[in-house]
Amino acid sequence: MLGINLEKKMKKIAIAADHAGYELKEYLKIHLGDSYEITDYGTHSLDSVDYPDFVHPAASSVVDGTNVFGILVCGSGQGVAMTANKHQQIRCALCWMPELGILARQHNNANMVALPARFIAKELALEIVEK
Numbered sequence: 001m002l003g004i005n006l007e008k009k010m011k012k013i014a015i016a017a018d019h020a021g022y023e024l025k026e027y028l029k030i031h032l033g034d035s036y037e038i039t040d041y042g043t044h045s046l047d048s049v050d051y052p053d054f055v056h057p058a059a060s061s062v063v064d065g066t067n068v069f070g071i072l073v074c075g076s077g078q079g080v081a082m083t084a085n086k087h088q089q090i091r092c093a094l095c096w097m098p099e100l101g102i103l104a105r106q107h108n109n110a111n112m113v114a115l116p117a118r119f120i121a122k123e124l125a126l127e128i129v130e131k
Helices: 019-032 052-063 078-084 098-108 122-130
Strands: 012-017 037-040 069-074 092-094 112-116
Touching: 012 019, 012 052, 019 037, 019 069, 019 122, 052 069, 052 078, 052 112, 069 078, 078 092, 078 112, 092 098, 098 122, 112 122
Parallel strands: 012 037, 012 069, 069 112, 092 112
Antiparallel strands: none
């Protein structure tokens, strides 16, 4: 979804998750960290949290240009996607397979992706954001 061959200025990514998505968020940070400049908006533990507290700052950073793209993770992906899409300039797509990520970028100009941590493998999540 984010495209490996982005120019240097296009490599700034916001990432955020709730407690259900924390482990997947950390996995993605490790595997994307060499290729992208990642700003982590939280959460920073497995303790129960309210995802809007982390999604709104991440989405705002994409809106204001601090980051070009965003990755959001929660149990189903639905809550973070719905919250991000409250921001007028955000087009957040819920993706559970790489083809959905590709189509979301090509046809909908998605600038954020929401991943369902409880329903996809970590390797599949990485494949989705790299497409």
